[in-house]
């Protein structure tokens with residue numbers, strides 16, 4: 001904990017020194033100091049909506065979606081991916097500003113690949129007038145270089161950028177260079193050189209994991225090294241690529257929670273560097289210029305699906321850091337402190353876990369899933385408590401059970417501290433396990449709006465045992481030390 005927080009502090013200071021203004025830096029430092037004395041401040045992603053996710057749809061139709069995806073602003077894309085920049089040119093800046101006001105949102109980014117890093121003068125003016133602080137573009141220069149040759153080429157690119165960076169500074173705009181395949185700024189080394197050699201903090205990175213090795217560890221190390229020089233984090237993975245026409249289900253694998261990239265390490269790194277830039281849930285459809293799904297509502301729902309996955313990842317990160325920071329409750333003394341009236345008192349014994357039969361072991365020890373259906377506890381409605389089959393720990397109250405019609409027992413809340421969440425080996429679902437014995441319970445889903453708590457623990461009946469209200473709970477088993 002101490003070395004990790006020292007690391008965070010150092011990185012916060014480094015990124016603070018590279019920050020936007022002295023006032024911001026100071027308050028961030030004060031917050032960082034406070035957070036070591038009190039509760040750590042919650043880390044949240046600041047979402048930006050890419051207009052091209054809706055293809056060539058009208059801005060009047062897209063802007064209301066920003067609030068629905070928890071976004072704070074729009075990233076305006078031109079043709080061929082979208083045409084919203086052209087729409088603004090046609091309607092005029094005053095009309096666009098009025099449209100933004102009407103939807104209580106703002107222009108936060110302009111993406112301009114075609115203009116390139118040396119052709120942004122007019123966009124600086126537009127950005128300044130609209131209060132927009134970020135323009136994304138690509139680099140230019142030789143490709144496929146490594147080592148000293150790469151460093152030299154990046155240095156030459158930066159030299160050429162200097163007058164443009166001066167103009168950007170004057171307009172209060174940052175130029176964020178996106179890493180892109182077949183480009184000077186393509187590799188991890190090239191990004192690190194770009195940030196190391198940059199003469200101005202108005203030169204930043206738009207980080208696209210899509211174009212990098214699909215390895216969570218490599219990507220999270222990169223995020224740590226770039227820190228807050230990342231202006232935009234595209235929550236975007238390779239999936240099966242975006243260059244050839246694929247069935248929609250495969251095309252969508254570019255999105256977080258759909259494809260195989262585990263975003264937990266990436267988000268952990270973003271949290272560690274106290275990332276304060278934008279997060280844009282992103283993918284490219286084939287062909288470009290179409291909405292990623294048929295209707296505006298479907299696009300928004302798909303973005304929210306990814307957002308729900310990312311939020312579950314962040315929760316699992318909190319779970320891990322909380323369980324590291326609190327002492328294990330597997331002692332009688334620890335248990336006695338549980339005065340929460342939601343949890344019945346329960347004796348503790350130190351012993352071997354309950355023996356499991358073959359079917360139980362398949363689910364509980366091997367992450368199996370029992371068939372869906374009305375059997376087991378799916379339809380049980382009696383008052384009482386559901387405990388862990390393997391260790392008897394209390395898991396769920398009958399009060400939190402609801403009828404989800406999914407074929408497995410469903411709860412919208414767990415007994416406090418009873419359940420740990422972790423990203424499933426499939427890389428996108430969130431697995432739930434008993435926090436005492438780590439036996440597999442099932443999966444948790446958020447954002448389905450089935451109950452007010454918007455959470456569904458989908459639990460295998462076989463992982464639990466139901467104890468009716470009034471019956472004595474068997475003692476919770478804490479494993480003997482070997």
Ligand SMILES: [Zn+2]
Pocket residue numbers: 388389390391392393434435436437438439
């Ligand atoms: Zn258990």
